[in-house]
Amino acid sequence: MSKLVGKVAIVTGGGSGIGKAISLLFAEQGATVHIFDLNEKEGSAAVEAIVGAGGSGILHLCDVTDQEQVDAIIGQIGKVDILVNNAGIAHVGNVENCSGVDFDKVFNVNVKGAYNMLHAVVPCMKTYGGGAILNVASIAALVGISDRFAYSMSKGAIYAMSMSIARDYLQDNIRSNSISPARVHTPFVDGFIQKNYPGKEAEMFDKLSASQPIGRMAKPEEIAKLALFLCSDDAAFITGNDYPIDGGFIKLNN
Known part of the structure:
Protein backbone atom coordinates (compact mmCIF):
# COMPACT_ATOMS: atom_id res chain seq x y z
CA MET A 1 0.00 0.00 0.00
CA SER A 2 2.21 2.76 -1.23
CA LYS A 3 1.46 4.25 -4.62
CA LEU A 4 -1.87 5.94 -3.77
CA VAL A 5 -1.73 6.49 0.00
CA GLY A 6 -3.73 9.56 0.93
CA LYS A 7 -5.33 9.86 -2.52
CA VAL A 8 -9.05 10.18 -3.16
CA ALA A 9 -10.13 8.36 -6.32
CA ILE A 10 -13.40 8.16 -8.23
CA VAL A 11 -14.07 5.20 -10.53
CA THR A 12 -17.24 5.30 -12.61
CA GLY A 13 -18.72 1.93 -13.41
CA GLY A 14 -16.55 0.67 -10.59
CA GLY A 15 -18.81 -2.17 -9.53
CA SER A 16 -17.92 -4.70 -12.22
CA GLY A 17 -15.43 -5.68 -14.90
CA ILE A 18 -12.55 -3.31 -15.57
CA GLY A 19 -13.94 -0.72 -13.16
CA LYS A 20 -14.10 -3.20 -10.30
CA ALA A 21 -10.53 -4.37 -10.93
CA ILE A 22 -9.34 -0.74 -10.91
CA SER A 23 -11.31 0.03 -7.73
CA LEU A 24 -9.87 -2.98 -5.89
CA LEU A 25 -6.29 -2.26 -6.95
CA PHE A 26 -6.48 1.45 -6.15
CA ALA A 27 -7.84 0.66 -2.68
CA GLU A 28 -5.13 -1.96 -2.17
CA GLN A 29 -2.59 0.75 -2.98
CA GLY A 30 -3.99 3.05 -0.29
CA ALA A 31 -6.58 5.23 -2.05
CA THR A 32 -10.01 6.01 -0.70
CA VAL A 33 -12.12 4.82 -3.63
CA HIS A 34 -15.51 6.31 -4.47
CA ILE A 35 -17.38 3.95 -6.78
CA PHE A 36 -20.03 5.53 -9.00
CA ASP A 37 -22.42 2.84 -10.25
CA LEU A 38 -26.09 2.30 -11.00
CA ASN A 39 -26.04 -1.35 -9.95
CA GLU A 40 -26.39 -1.41 -6.17
CA LYS A 41 -25.72 -5.14 -5.87
CA GLU A 42 -22.48 -5.06 -7.86
CA GLY A 43 -21.34 -1.76 -6.35
CA SER A 44 -21.97 -2.96 -2.81
CA ALA A 45 -20.11 -6.21 -3.49
CA ALA A 46 -17.11 -4.27 -4.76
CA VAL A 47 -17.09 -2.04 -1.66
CA GLU A 48 -17.42 -5.10 0.59
CA ALA A 49 -14.39 -6.65 -1.15
CA ILE A 50 -12.41 -3.44 -0.64
CA VAL A 51 -13.34 -3.12 3.04
CA GLY A 52 -12.81 -6.83 3.63
CA ALA A 53 -9.24 -6.45 2.37
CA GLY A 54 -8.63 -3.55 4.75
CA GLY A 55 -9.20 -0.75 2.25
CA SER A 56 -11.52 2.24 2.08
CA GLY A 57 -14.40 2.24 -0.39
CA ILE A 58 -17.68 4.15 -0.71
CA LEU A 59 -20.54 3.44 -3.12
CA HIS A 60 -22.52 6.23 -4.74
CA LEU A 61 -25.57 5.12 -6.69
CA CYS A 62 -25.23 7.57 -9.53
CA ASP A 63 -26.47 7.99 -13.08
CA VAL A 64 -23.53 9.70 -14.77
CA THR A 65 -25.87 11.04 -17.48
CA ASP A 66 -27.57 13.23 -14.82
CA GLN A 67 -25.41 16.33 -14.41
CA GLU A 68 -27.21 17.62 -11.31
CA GLN A 69 -26.78 14.28 -9.58
CA VAL A 70 -23.08 14.13 -10.50
CA ASP A 71 -22.49 17.70 -9.32
CA ALA A 72 -24.20 17.04 -5.99
CA ILE A 73 -22.14 13.95 -5.23
CA ILE A 74 -18.85 15.56 -6.25
CA GLY A 75 -19.74 18.50 -4.02
CA GLN A 76 -20.15 16.11 -1.09
CA ILE A 77 -16.83 14.37 -1.76
CA GLY A 78 -14.82 17.59 -2.05
CA LYS A 79 -11.17 16.82 -2.73
CA VAL A 80 -10.60 14.51 -5.70
CA ASP A 81 -7.09 13.41 -6.70
CA ILE A 82 -7.95 10.80 -9.33
CA LEU A 83 -10.82 10.37 -11.75
CA VAL A 84 -11.24 7.23 -13.84
CA ASN A 85 -14.02 7.58 -16.43
CA ASN A 86 -14.82 3.93 -17.05
CA ALA A 87 -18.64 3.74 -17.17
CA GLY A 88 -19.93 2.87 -20.61
CA ILE A 89 -22.26 0.79 -22.73
CA ALA A 90 -21.86 -0.93 -26.08
CA HIS A 91 -23.94 -1.18 -29.24
CA VAL A 92 -23.70 -3.62 -32.12
CA GLY A 93 -24.53 -2.25 -35.56
CA ASN A 94 -23.39 -0.15 -38.49
CA VAL A 95 -24.77 3.32 -39.33
CA GLU A 96 -27.76 1.87 -41.19
CA ASN A 97 -29.05 -0.22 -38.32
CA CYS A 98 -28.16 2.21 -35.54
CA SER A 99 -31.38 4.04 -34.70
CA GLY A 100 -31.45 7.56 -33.35
CA VAL A 101 -32.53 6.16 -30.00
CA ASP A 102 -29.57 3.77 -29.96
CA PHE A 103 -27.16 6.54 -30.94
CA ASP A 104 -28.44 8.92 -28.27
CA LYS A 105 -28.26 6.26 -25.57
CA VAL A 106 -24.63 5.43 -26.33
CA PHE A 107 -23.74 9.10 -26.58
CA ASN A 108 -25.46 10.02 -23.31
CA VAL A 109 -23.77 7.31 -21.26
CA ASN A 110 -20.33 7.13 -22.85
CA VAL A 111 -19.75 10.75 -23.88
CA LYS A 112 -22.11 12.94 -21.86
CA GLY A 113 -21.47 10.83 -18.78
CA ALA A 114 -17.71 11.39 -19.06
CA TYR A 115 -18.29 15.09 -19.75
CA ASN A 116 -20.46 15.43 -16.63
CA MET A 117 -17.72 13.88 -14.50
CA LEU A 118 -15.00 16.04 -16.05
CA HIS A 119 -17.11 19.19 -15.73
CA ALA A 120 -17.58 18.55 -12.00
CA VAL A 121 -14.15 17.17 -11.08
CA VAL A 122 -11.75 19.48 -12.95
CA PRO A 123 -12.68 22.55 -10.83
CA CYS A 124 -12.16 20.45 -7.68
CA MET A 125 -8.73 19.39 -8.88
CA LYS A 126 -7.83 23.00 -9.64
CA THR A 127 -8.86 24.02 -6.13
CA TYR A 128 -6.73 21.34 -4.49
CA GLY A 129 -3.63 21.72 -6.65
CA GLY A 130 -4.05 19.17 -9.43
CA GLY A 131 -4.83 15.56 -10.09
CA ALA A 132 -4.82 12.68 -12.56
CA ILE A 133 -7.59 11.85 -15.01
CA LEU A 134 -7.80 8.56 -16.89
CA ASN A 135 -10.48 8.00 -19.51
CA VAL A 136 -11.17 4.49 -20.76
CA ALA A 137 -11.36 4.65 -24.55
CA SER A 138 -10.99 1.63 -26.84
CA ILE A 139 -9.12 0.35 -29.86
CA ALA A 140 -12.39 1.26 -31.61
CA ALA A 141 -11.31 4.90 -31.27
CA LEU A 142 -8.18 4.18 -33.30
CA VAL A 143 -9.06 1.55 -35.90
CA GLY A 144 -12.20 0.45 -37.74
CA ILE A 145 -14.21 -2.24 -35.95
CA SER A 146 -17.05 -3.90 -37.84
CA ASP A 147 -20.58 -3.17 -36.60
CA ARG A 148 -19.51 -0.79 -33.84
CA PHE A 149 -20.55 2.55 -35.36
CA ALA A 150 -22.06 4.24 -32.29
CA TYR A 151 -19.60 2.68 -29.86
CA SER A 152 -16.63 3.76 -31.99
CA MET A 153 -18.05 7.29 -32.17
CA SER A 154 -18.26 7.45 -28.39
CA LYS A 155 -14.77 6.15 -27.78
CA GLY A 156 -13.34 8.53 -30.37
CA ALA A 157 -14.92 11.33 -28.36
CA ILE A 158 -13.38 9.97 -25.15
CA TYR A 159 -9.95 10.03 -26.76
CA ALA A 160 -10.44 13.61 -28.01
CA MET A 161 -11.72 14.87 -24.66
CA SER A 162 -8.72 13.32 -22.93
CA MET A 163 -6.32 15.22 -25.16
CA SER A 164 -8.27 18.48 -24.80
CA ILE A 165 -8.25 18.30 -21.00
CA ALA A 166 -4.52 17.57 -21.03
CA ARG A 167 -3.83 20.67 -23.14
CA ASP A 168 -6.14 23.04 -21.30
CA TYR A 169 -5.00 22.22 -17.77
CA LEU A 170 -1.24 21.83 -18.05
CA GLN A 171 -0.71 24.87 -15.81
CA ASP A 172 -3.12 23.51 -13.20
CA ASN A 173 -1.11 20.34 -12.57
CA ILE A 174 -3.90 18.19 -13.98
CA ARG A 175 -2.74 15.24 -16.06
CA SER A 176 -5.12 13.59 -18.51
CA ASN A 177 -4.55 10.36 -20.40
CA SER A 178 -6.62 7.61 -21.95
CA ILE A 179 -6.21 3.89 -22.39
CA SER A 180 -7.52 1.88 -25.33
CA PRO A 181 -8.13 -1.77 -24.46
CA ALA A 182 -8.93 -4.47 -26.96
CA ARG A 183 -11.34 -7.18 -25.80
CA VAL A 184 -11.28 -7.80 -22.06
CA ALA A 218 -7.09 -9.32 -21.57
CA LYS A 219 -7.85 -9.80 -17.90
CA PRO A 220 -9.44 -6.86 -16.04
CA GLU A 221 -6.54 -6.96 -13.59
CA GLU A 222 -4.09 -6.31 -16.43
CA ILE A 223 -5.97 -3.17 -17.43
CA ALA A 224 -6.05 -2.08 -13.78
CA LYS A 225 -2.26 -2.26 -13.49
CA LEU A 226 -1.82 0.16 -16.38
CA ALA A 227 -4.46 2.42 -14.84
CA LEU A 228 -2.60 2.39 -11.53
CA PHE A 229 0.66 3.45 -13.14
CA LEU A 230 -0.93 6.29 -15.11
CA CYS A 231 -2.83 7.62 -12.09
CA SER A 232 0.11 7.38 -9.69
CA ASP A 233 2.95 9.82 -9.14
CA ASP A 234 5.19 7.38 -11.04
CA ALA A 235 3.59 8.84 -14.18
CA ALA A 236 4.04 12.47 -13.15
CA PHE A 237 5.69 13.32 -16.49
CA ILE A 238 2.96 11.69 -18.59
CA THR A 239 -0.04 13.59 -19.95
CA GLY A 240 -1.88 13.92 -23.24
CA ASN A 241 -1.32 10.34 -24.34
CA ASP A 242 -3.39 7.30 -25.23
CA TYR A 243 -2.10 3.85 -24.34
CA PRO A 244 -3.37 0.88 -26.34
CA ILE A 245 -3.44 -2.29 -24.25
CA ASP A 246 -4.51 -4.63 -26.99
CA GLY A 247 -2.49 -7.83 -27.29
CA GLY A 248 -1.00 -6.54 -30.52
CA PHE A 249 -4.37 -5.83 -32.19
CA ILE A 250 -3.58 -2.43 -33.71
CA LYS A 251 -0.04 -3.01 -34.96
CA LEU A 252 0.05 -6.75 -35.60
CA ASN A 253 -3.45 -7.63 -36.81
CA ASN A 254 -2.76 -7.10 -40.52
Whole structure:
Protein backbone atom coordinates (compact mmCIF):
# COMPACT_ATOMS: atom_id res chain seq x y z
CA MET A 1 0.00 0.00 0.00
CA SER A 2 2.21 2.76 -1.23
CA LYS A 3 1.46 4.25 -4.62
CA LEU A 4 -1.87 5.94 -3.77
CA VAL A 5 -1.73 6.49 0.00
CA GLY A 6 -3.73 9.56 0.93
CA LYS A 7 -5.33 9.86 -2.52
CA VAL A 8 -9.05 10.18 -3.16
CA ALA A 9 -10.13 8.36 -6.32
CA ILE A 10 -13.40 8.16 -8.23
CA VAL A 11 -14.07 5.20 -10.53
CA THR A 12 -17.24 5.30 -12.61
CA GLY A 13 -18.72 1.93 -13.41
CA GLY A 14 -16.55 0.67 -10.59
CA GLY A 15 -18.81 -2.17 -9.53
CA SER A 16 -17.92 -4.70 -12.22
CA GLY A 17 -15.43 -5.68 -14.90
CA ILE A 18 -12.55 -3.31 -15.57
CA GLY A 19 -13.94 -0.72 -13.16
CA LYS A 20 -14.10 -3.20 -10.30
CA ALA A 21 -10.53 -4.37 -10.93
CA ILE A 22 -9.34 -0.74 -10.91
CA SER A 23 -11.31 0.03 -7.73
CA LEU A 24 -9.87 -2.98 -5.89
CA LEU A 25 -6.29 -2.26 -6.95
CA PHE A 26 -6.48 1.45 -6.15
CA ALA A 27 -7.84 0.66 -2.68
CA GLU A 28 -5.13 -1.96 -2.17
CA GLN A 29 -2.59 0.75 -2.98
CA GLY A 30 -3.99 3.05 -0.29
CA ALA A 31 -6.58 5.23 -2.05
CA THR A 32 -10.01 6.01 -0.70
CA VAL A 33 -12.12 4.82 -3.63
CA HIS A 34 -15.51 6.31 -4.47
CA ILE A 35 -17.38 3.95 -6.78
CA PHE A 36 -20.03 5.53 -9.00
CA ASP A 37 -22.42 2.84 -10.25
CA LEU A 38 -26.09 2.30 -11.00
CA ASN A 39 -26.04 -1.35 -9.95
CA GLU A 40 -26.39 -1.41 -6.17
CA LYS A 41 -25.72 -5.14 -5.87
CA GLU A 42 -22.48 -5.06 -7.86
CA GLY A 43 -21.34 -1.76 -6.35
CA SER A 44 -21.97 -2.96 -2.81
CA ALA A 45 -20.11 -6.21 -3.49
CA ALA A 46 -17.11 -4.27 -4.76
CA VAL A 47 -17.09 -2.04 -1.66
CA GLU A 48 -17.42 -5.10 0.59
CA ALA A 49 -14.39 -6.65 -1.15
CA ILE A 50 -12.41 -3.44 -0.64
CA VAL A 51 -13.34 -3.12 3.04
CA GLY A 52 -12.81 -6.83 3.63
CA ALA A 53 -9.24 -6.45 2.37
CA GLY A 54 -8.63 -3.55 4.75
CA GLY A 55 -9.20 -0.75 2.25
CA SER A 56 -11.52 2.24 2.08
CA GLY A 57 -14.40 2.24 -0.39
CA ILE A 58 -17.68 4.15 -0.71
CA LEU A 59 -20.54 3.44 -3.12
CA HIS A 60 -22.52 6.23 -4.74
CA LEU A 61 -25.57 5.12 -6.69
CA CYS A 62 -25.23 7.57 -9.53
CA ASP A 63 -26.47 7.99 -13.08
CA VAL A 64 -23.53 9.70 -14.77
CA THR A 65 -25.87 11.04 -17.48
CA ASP A 66 -27.57 13.23 -14.82
CA GLN A 67 -25.41 16.33 -14.41
CA GLU A 68 -27.21 17.62 -11.31
CA GLN A 69 -26.78 14.28 -9.58
CA VAL A 70 -23.08 14.13 -10.50
CA ASP A 71 -22.49 17.70 -9.32
CA ALA A 72 -24.20 17.04 -5.99
CA ILE A 73 -22.14 13.95 -5.23
CA ILE A 74 -18.85 15.56 -6.25
CA GLY A 75 -19.74 18.50 -4.02
CA GLN A 76 -20.15 16.11 -1.09
CA ILE A 77 -16.83 14.37 -1.76
CA GLY A 78 -14.82 17.59 -2.05
CA LYS A 79 -11.17 16.82 -2.73
CA VAL A 80 -10.60 14.51 -5.70
CA ASP A 81 -7.09 13.41 -6.70
CA ILE A 82 -7.95 10.80 -9.33
CA LEU A 83 -10.82 10.37 -11.75
CA VAL A 84 -11.24 7.23 -13.84
CA ASN A 85 -14.02 7.58 -16.43
CA ASN A 86 -14.82 3.93 -17.05
CA ALA A 87 -18.64 3.74 -17.17
CA GLY A 88 -19.93 2.87 -20.61
CA ILE A 89 -22.26 0.79 -22.73
CA ALA A 90 -21.86 -0.93 -26.08
CA HIS A 91 -23.94 -1.18 -29.24
CA VAL A 92 -23.70 -3.62 -32.12
CA GLY A 93 -24.53 -2.25 -35.56
CA ASN A 94 -23.39 -0.15 -38.49
CA VAL A 95 -24.77 3.32 -39.33
CA GLU A 96 -27.76 1.87 -41.19
CA ASN A 97 -29.05 -0.22 -38.32
CA CYS A 98 -28.16 2.21 -35.54
CA SER A 99 -31.38 4.04 -34.70
CA GLY A 100 -31.45 7.56 -33.35
CA VAL A 101 -32.53 6.16 -30.00
CA ASP A 102 -29.57 3.77 -29.96
CA PHE A 103 -27.16 6.54 -30.94
CA ASP A 104 -28.44 8.92 -28.27
CA LYS A 105 -28.26 6.26 -25.57
CA VAL A 106 -24.63 5.43 -26.33
CA PHE A 107 -23.74 9.10 -26.58
CA ASN A 108 -25.46 10.02 -23.31
CA VAL A 109 -23.77 7.31 -21.26
CA ASN A 110 -20.33 7.13 -22.85
CA VAL A 111 -19.75 10.75 -23.88
CA LYS A 112 -22.11 12.94 -21.86
CA GLY A 113 -21.47 10.83 -18.78
CA ALA A 114 -17.71 11.39 -19.06
CA TYR A 115 -18.29 15.09 -19.75
CA ASN A 116 -20.46 15.43 -16.63
CA MET A 117 -17.72 13.88 -14.50
CA LEU A 118 -15.00 16.04 -16.05
CA HIS A 119 -17.11 19.19 -15.73
CA ALA A 120 -17.58 18.55 -12.00
CA VAL A 121 -14.15 17.17 -11.08
CA VAL A 122 -11.75 19.48 -12.95
CA PRO A 123 -12.68 22.55 -10.83
CA CYS A 124 -12.16 20.45 -7.68
CA MET A 125 -8.73 19.39 -8.88
CA LYS A 126 -7.83 23.00 -9.64
CA THR A 127 -8.86 24.02 -6.13
CA TYR A 128 -6.73 21.34 -4.49
CA GLY A 129 -3.63 21.72 -6.65
CA GLY A 130 -4.05 19.17 -9.43
CA GLY A 131 -4.83 15.56 -10.09
CA ALA A 132 -4.82 12.68 -12.56
CA ILE A 133 -7.59 11.85 -15.01
CA LEU A 134 -7.80 8.56 -16.89
CA ASN A 135 -10.48 8.00 -19.51
CA VAL A 136 -11.17 4.49 -20.76
CA ALA A 137 -11.36 4.65 -24.55
CA SER A 138 -10.99 1.63 -26.84
CA ILE A 139 -9.12 0.35 -29.86
CA ALA A 140 -12.39 1.26 -31.61
CA ALA A 141 -11.31 4.90 -31.27
CA LEU A 142 -8.18 4.18 -33.30
CA VAL A 143 -9.06 1.55 -35.90
CA GLY A 144 -12.20 0.45 -37.74
CA ILE A 145 -14.21 -2.24 -35.95
CA SER A 146 -17.05 -3.90 -37.84
CA ASP A 147 -20.58 -3.17 -36.60
CA ARG A 148 -19.51 -0.79 -33.84
CA PHE A 149 -20.55 2.55 -35.36
CA ALA A 150 -22.06 4.24 -32.29
CA TYR A 151 -19.60 2.68 -29.86
CA SER A 152 -16.63 3.76 -31.99
CA MET A 153 -18.05 7.29 -32.17
CA SER A 154 -18.26 7.45 -28.39
CA LYS A 155 -14.77 6.15 -27.78
CA GLY A 156 -13.34 8.53 -30.37
CA ALA A 157 -14.92 11.33 -28.36
CA ILE A 158 -13.38 9.97 -25.15
CA TYR A 159 -9.95 10.03 -26.76
CA ALA A 160 -10.44 13.61 -28.01
CA MET A 161 -11.72 14.87 -24.66
CA SER A 162 -8.72 13.32 -22.93
CA MET A 163 -6.32 15.22 -25.16
CA SER A 164 -8.27 18.48 -24.80
CA ILE A 165 -8.25 18.30 -21.00
CA ALA A 166 -4.52 17.57 -21.03
CA ARG A 167 -3.83 20.67 -23.14
CA ASP A 168 -6.14 23.04 -21.30
CA TYR A 169 -5.00 22.22 -17.77
CA LEU A 170 -1.24 21.83 -18.05
CA GLN A 171 -0.71 24.87 -15.81
CA ASP A 172 -3.12 23.51 -13.20
CA ASN A 173 -1.11 20.34 -12.57
CA ILE A 174 -3.90 18.19 -13.98
CA ARG A 175 -2.74 15.24 -16.06
CA SER A 176 -5.12 13.59 -18.51
CA ASN A 177 -4.55 10.36 -20.40
CA SER A 178 -6.62 7.61 -21.95
CA ILE A 179 -6.21 3.89 -22.39
CA SER A 180 -7.52 1.88 -25.33
CA PRO A 181 -8.13 -1.77 -24.46
CA ALA A 182 -8.93 -4.47 -26.96
CA ARG A 183 -11.34 -7.18 -25.80
CA VAL A 184 -11.28 -7.80 -22.06
CA HIS A 185 -12.87 -10.87 -20.49
CA THR A 186 -15.54 -9.40 -18.22
CA PRO A 187 -19.10 -10.40 -17.25
CA PHE A 188 -20.19 -7.84 -19.85
CA VAL A 189 -18.49 -9.85 -22.61
CA ASP A 190 -20.04 -13.09 -21.37
CA GLY A 191 -23.47 -11.45 -21.34
CA PHE A 192 -22.93 -10.02 -24.82
CA ILE A 193 -22.05 -13.44 -26.21
CA GLN A 194 -25.02 -15.11 -24.52
CA LYS A 195 -27.42 -12.47 -25.84
CA ASN A 196 -26.17 -12.32 -29.42
CA TYR A 197 -24.95 -15.88 -30.04
CA PRO A 198 -27.21 -18.27 -28.05
CA GLY A 199 -26.06 -21.85 -28.34
CA LYS A 200 -22.71 -20.80 -29.77
CA GLU A 201 -21.17 -19.26 -26.65
CA ALA A 202 -18.00 -21.36 -26.54
CA GLU A 203 -17.41 -21.01 -30.29
CA MET A 204 -17.79 -17.22 -30.21
CA PHE A 205 -15.65 -16.86 -27.10
CA ASP A 206 -12.82 -18.68 -28.85
CA LYS A 207 -13.32 -16.61 -32.01
CA LEU A 208 -13.26 -13.30 -30.15
CA SER A 209 -10.23 -14.40 -28.15
CA ALA A 210 -8.36 -15.38 -31.30
CA SER A 211 -8.94 -11.93 -32.83
CA GLN A 212 -6.14 -10.63 -30.61
CA PRO A 213 -2.74 -11.60 -32.06
CA ILE A 214 -1.63 -12.60 -28.57
CA GLY A 215 -4.36 -15.26 -28.70
CA ARG A 216 -6.57 -14.34 -25.75
CA MET A 217 -8.61 -11.57 -24.21
CA ALA A 218 -7.09 -9.32 -21.57
CA LYS A 219 -7.85 -9.80 -17.90
CA PRO A 220 -9.44 -6.86 -16.04
CA GLU A 221 -6.54 -6.96 -13.59
CA GLU A 222 -4.09 -6.31 -16.43
CA ILE A 223 -5.97 -3.17 -17.43
CA ALA A 224 -6.05 -2.08 -13.78
CA LYS A 225 -2.26 -2.26 -13.49
CA LEU A 226 -1.82 0.16 -16.38
CA ALA A 227 -4.46 2.42 -14.84
CA LEU A 228 -2.60 2.39 -11.53
CA PHE A 229 0.66 3.45 -13.14
CA LEU A 230 -0.93 6.29 -15.11
CA CYS A 231 -2.83 7.62 -12.09
CA SER A 232 0.11 7.38 -9.69
CA ASP A 233 2.95 9.82 -9.14
CA ASP A 234 5.19 7.38 -11.04
CA ALA A 235 3.59 8.84 -14.18
CA ALA A 236 4.04 12.47 -13.15
CA PHE A 237 5.69 13.32 -16.49
CA ILE A 238 2.96 11.69 -18.59
CA THR A 239 -0.04 13.59 -19.95
CA GLY A 240 -1.88 13.92 -23.24
CA ASN A 241 -1.32 10.34 -24.34
CA ASP A 242 -3.39 7.30 -25.23
CA TYR A 243 -2.10 3.85 -24.34
CA PRO A 244 -3.37 0.88 -26.34
CA ILE A 245 -3.44 -2.29 -24.25
CA ASP A 246 -4.51 -4.63 -26.99
CA GLY A 247 -2.49 -7.83 -27.29
CA GLY A 248 -1.00 -6.54 -30.52
CA PHE A 249 -4.37 -5.83 -32.19
CA ILE A 250 -3.58 -2.43 -33.71
CA LYS A 251 -0.04 -3.01 -34.96
CA LEU A 252 0.05 -6.75 -35.60
CA ASN A 253 -3.45 -7.63 -36.81
CA ASN A 254 -2.76 -7.10 -40.52
